[in-house]
Amino acid sequence: MNVRPAEARDVAFMAAMLVESAYPPWIDPKPTPAEALTYPHSARYLRSWGRAGDLGVIAEDESGAIGAAWCRLLPASEPGYGFVAEDVPEISIAVLAGHRGEGVGKRLLTALIEDSSSHGVRGLSLSVHLLNPVALHIYEQAGFVRVGGTDTLRVMLLTLPSGRLP
Ligand SMILES: CC(C)(COP(=O)(O)OP(=O)(O)OC[C@H]1O[C@@H](n2cnc3c(N)ncnc32)[C@H](O)[C@@H]1OP(=O)(O)O)[C@@H](O)C(=O)NCCC(=O)NCCS
Incomplete structure (x- = not known):
């Protein structure tokens, strides 16, 4: 199994992983x-892939892509479920x-964290269902800690030491 950076040609596979x-x-x-790319609450994570700040990795074996992890900056006006800050x-x-x-x-998670660190990202966030x-x-x-959430959803943050100060 190989892990490589995500490219434009991976978007269809990433959309399947988004689902x-x-x-x-x-x-x-x-x-x-x-459909997931048309529903606002899911589309915001992938639509128009390749924006500034988008980083992703693809796991592949001899059959092709088998997994994907990516991260994206989201504005406070259109946050994801795991929103922490506009620069996270x-x-x-x-x-x-x-x-x-x-x-x-x-x-994949390790590779994405390393890639984010090398790009000077100060932290990564996510949401995860408690089930x-x-x-x-x-x-x-990987070191993510709870920073918020609800009875069913946990918001988690990993602070990266490599993050550049603004
Ligand atoms: C979540 C997901 C990305 C993890 O990828 P994966 O390749 O299955 O995970 P890995 O094999 O790398 O690691 C699984 C780990 O969970 C552990 N694990 C397995 N079942 C577990 C359970 N019931 N409770 C706790 N840990 C469990 C494994 O032991 C392993 O940890 P270890 O290596 O420390 O022993 C994958 O399962 C997936 O695609 N799920 C559906 C999509 C999804 O839920 N995405 C995340 C949304 S927040």
Whole structure:
């Protein structure tokens, strides 16, 4: 398995991963990737990919892409569920169902954190449903801490020491 930077050609795969990350398993039926890119609360994470601040990584094996993680700056006027600040990008991550539990998600998360650090990002945030123990585990293991949320959703932040002061 190889992890590489996301490119424009990966957007269709990332849209499929967006459906997995933004819609929990009990949402049935889930939107199609094309629909997810039209619904504001999910589209904001990926639409017009390639904006300033967008960073992403793709895991692939001989079959092609098997997972993706990316982060994006969102404005306070159109925040994501894991919004912390306008200069803290929010993470999306998902692995193809047939490849989960093989360490792909942890590799992707580590690569995205390293990439963000090298770009001078001061922190990364995310939201995770409390009924998603695998995601909670990999986030806590990576050092994310709870900074907010609700009874069902946790907002988490990882502060990066490499962050440049404004
Ligand atoms: C969340 C997701 C990205 C994780 O990727 P993954 O490749 O399955 O995860 P990994 O194999 O790298 O790591 C899984 C870890 O969770 C642990 N784990 C597995 N089941 C667990 C459980 N029920 N409770 C706690 N930890 C669990 C594993 O032991 C492993 O940790 P370890 O290496 O410390 O032992 C992936 O499962 C996924 O795509 N889920 C659907 C989309 C999603 O939920 N995205 C996140 C939205 S917030």
